[in-house]
Amino acid sequence: MRRPDHLHKDRSVHISLSRPLADRLSEYAAVAADLGVDAVALVPGPNFTRAIGQSFMSHERPFLVVIPSQGQPAALVPNLELGSWAQVGFDGAVFDWRDQDGYDTAFAALLAHLNITSLAAEGQVMRVFVHHALKRAQPDLRITDGEAAISGLRMIKTPEDIAALQAAIDISERALARTLDSVRLGQSEKDVEQALIQALFAEGADDLAFPPIVAAADNAARPHAHARADYGLKAGDALLIDFGARKHGFAADITRTVFLDHASDEAQAIYDTVLRANLRGHEIARAGVTAHAIDDAVTAVLEESPFSEFIRTKTGHGLGREVHEVPYIMRGNHQELPAGTVFTNEPGLYISGQLGVRIEDDILITDAGCTSLTRFAKELTVLKC
Incomplete structure (x- = not known):
């Protein structure tokens, strides 16, 4: 089979993030405001990677970033990921936890710090146990599905x-x-x-x-x-x-x-x-x-x-x-x-x-x-x- 001419060329490129982290996170703050909620929560996955600029594993350890419509974002990070998280350049508060201690205390501290009453989550990505941990920490927290608006930011490619x-x-x-x-x-x-x-x-x-x-x-x-x-x-x-x-x-x-x-x-x-x-x-x-x-x-x-x-x-x-x-x-x-x-x-x-x-x-x-x-x-x- 004859190989088309363009297939001989390696058009490899260096991909870099052209916008600062704060600018990328501000888009999600705007989504929260548009949805009429206090904040947006992101968990490891495509939206998280787009916002943070680095991918993290989704496993049995909850890991999330909460971006309020106003004010500084905050993160809940497994202790073993703190070294990698430090490379992200995140300026907000970070609440970490260790496997042997469990994560409920970290969730309670995160929500007490944020002082929010409503949250939009990624309905196709956030797992049930993370949802339950948020509700245990703050039973009156209203969690809604913001998947369409959150993922919609990815539709227009840079x-x-x-x-x-x-x-x-x-x-x-x-x-x-x-x-x-x-x-x-x-x-x-x-x-x-x-x-x-x-x-x-x-x-x-x-x-x-x-x-x-x-x-x-x-x-x-x-x-x-x-x-x-x-x-x-x-x-x-x-x-x-x-x-x-x-x-x-x-x-x-x-x-x-x-x-x-x-x-x-x-x-x-x-x-x-x-x-x-x-x-x-x-x-x-x-x-x-x-x-x-x-x-x-x-x-x-x-x-x-x-x-x-x-x-x-x-x-x-x-x-x-x-x-x-x-x-x-x-x-x-x-x-x-x-x-x-x-x-x-x-x-x-x-x-x-x-x-x-x-x-x-x-x-x-x-x-x-x-x-x-x-x-x-x-x-x-x-x-x-």
């Missing part, structure tokens, strides 16, 4: 964010080229999966964005298939690969479907339909368009084809620090997409027992339209393997 995404995508595309060059009939899906993982790290990935999906023939008709060790690739198979590298904390998410040795007339027609739907997504994407409008236009291409009964999924989702984040590109979501939004455009058709085809690009919304951050070839590809 230039640093986009550079990190591009680095992850470039690594992924180089790895895919290496992997497809190595595919041979008779290999298992697991063999291809392992070759892909090795190529991702060889090309510079910090981690996998998610466990890759490598699926051939009838397995490709399962949108979230698992690679099989007991199936040997056969001539005429569709081979669907959905994967991504993680670099500088950001995730790529790319899918390409190729055919082995040859593609039947029906397979080519299915592929052409999905490709037209994918290209329609590129055509309509621009600042101010709604997620509904994009999905409606893309899905309409599939619905107007002879294969409409094989639609299984929406068009896509936001992409950044998480593989799936806001906005969700689906009918009924009338959220307007501002410039700086990155989303996946991944129409597919899935014929149970036969094959699946998905083509996925990572798209940056701009004022002028959109830019595809993915550049790997999309024309129907038959591997002579």
Whole structure:
């Protein structure tokens, strides 16, 4: 398989945080004010990393930062993390605790210091035991779900964010080229999966964005298939690969479907339909368009084809620090997409027992339209393997 010219280039970049910590935290103070609560709480995860500028593990030890709408933030930090926390440059009060002592006293001290009565938490991230610890420390504390507003700050990507995404995508595309060059009939899906993982790290990935999906023939008709060790690739198979590298904390998410040795007339027609739907997504994407409008236009291409009964999924989702984040590109979501939004455009058709085809690009919304951050070839590809 000929490697596109741009895949030979390592466009590695140094990613730095351009804004001081206090400025980043002030955004969450503004969210608290907008939500009408006294403070916002962040726990380790993508929002925490965006705000703090450093990632910390989420495990059995509670760890949180509380940012009031007014006044200095405060943090509850496991004692063993104090050395790492000192490198963050956090100016607020810090309440630490040791495993042997438990954390209830630290929670009580944190809330007494803050003197708040309401708190917005990350509904999809904060764990129940942290919620319970807050309520034990202050039973009258009102805790609400601020997930949409808190995570919404990540929707518009900064230039640093986009550079990190591009680095992850470039690594992924180089790895895919290496992997497809190595595919041979008779290999298992697991063999291809392992070759892909090795190529991702060889090309510079910090981690996998998610466990890759490598699926051939009838397995490709399962949108979230698992690679099989007991199936040997056969001539005429569709081979669907959905994967991504993680670099500088950001995730790529790319899918390409190729055919082995040859593609039947029906397979080519299915592929052409999905490709037209994918290209329609590129055509309509621009600042101010709604997620509904994009999905409606893309899905309409599939619905107007002879294969409409094989639609299984929406068009896509936001992409950044998480593989799936806001906005969700689906009918009924009338959220307007501002410039700086990155989303996946991944129409597919899935014929149970036969094959699946998905083509996925990572798209940056701009004022002028959109830019595809993915550049790997999309024309129907038959591997002579």
